[in-house]
Each structure stands twice: as C-alpha cells, then as structure tokens.
Amino acid sequence: MAEDKKKAPKDSFFKGVISEMEKTSWPTKEEILKYTTIVIVTVVFFLIFFYALDLGIGKLIELIS
Template sequence: MGAVKKPTNTQAQTEKASEYFKGVINELKKVQWPNRRQLLTYTGVVLVTSAIVSVLLWVVDSGLSFVLTKMLG
C-alpha cells in the first residue's frame, strides 16, 4: 500500500485562495457595469443626496444648539 502524501497546510491554503480568486473573477465577469452616462448620473444623485442630508443635519444641530443655549444659558 503506497503512502498518500497529505498536502501541507500552506499548500491547502494556497489552493483555497486560488479557488476563491477564480470565483471572484467569474462573478466579476457577470457584473453589468454602468456606462459613462449612468455613472455620472449615479454620482450626481449621491452628491445631491449627501448635500441634502448634510444641510438637514446642520439645521437640526443648529436648532438643538439654539434650544439648549436658551435653556441652559
């Protein structure tokens, strides 16, 4: 009966990493990437939304600061 060579831990980790990255590459091939126009539109939506949320947070923060200043000061 021949001895079966057991892979070392490093070899097993290398094989797992290789399989993982092959899977990642295969999944990235399935992704439908946006074209330039879509990318610019999505970026604009994110920037506008961020600006609106920032202004709303500033208004609430200023209002709470004003109320607390009047109550405590």
Template sequence: MKRSFKSLISFFSESWAELKKVRWPNRKELTNYTLVVLGTIVVVAVYFWVLDIGISAVIEAII
C-alpha cells in the same frame, strides 16, 4: 498546504467568473449615479446642519 493553495486558486477563479457577469454602468449612467449620490449627501448635510442649529438654540435657551 496543497489543499489551501487549490482553494485559493478556486476562489479567485470563481470570483473572476462572477465579475464577468456584472453589468458595469456606462459613462452617462455613472455620471447620473454620481450626481444623485452627491445631491443626497448635500441634502443630508444641510438637514443635520439645520438640526444642529436647532438643538444648539434649544440648549442655549435652557442654559
């Protein structure tokens, strides 16, 4: 039990040390990244929507 408790403390200590090394984005970067992600989601959603309409039209033509 004592060993696992030390391992747990060591894990959180090392995790905290790694988090201190992370370069977090500032507000402007975060806004830009968010807009890129949202734009990508919209493009992919439209792509699959058009693809779905196309496949539905082909299936309707076959049936």
C-alpha cells in the same frame, strides 16, 4: 506531481473569477454620472439638514439655560 495538485485549485479559482467577471454587467458612463450626482445631492441635503438641526438644538439649549 505534487506541484500540479497545488496549482490546480489556484488555476480553477482564477478561471472561475474570470468567468464571473465576464457575466458582470458594468454601468455605463451615463449611469455612473447619474448615480454619483444622486449621491452628492443626497449628502449635501443631509449635511444642510443636520447642520440646521444642530443649530436649532444649540439655540434651544441656550434658551433653556
């Protein structure tokens, strides 16, 4: 009887997880591709921006010193 009480919370937990996973709306392949492209483009943009900023600050420091 004690074993049944220990299993019950686990069973209800996993049933709850499965229930919530069924309610989840997953992105389509097209949405994943779109979002991934946006992330990559944004990262590349900031990479170039901060690289240029770093070069500019480096040149400015060279001029000052």
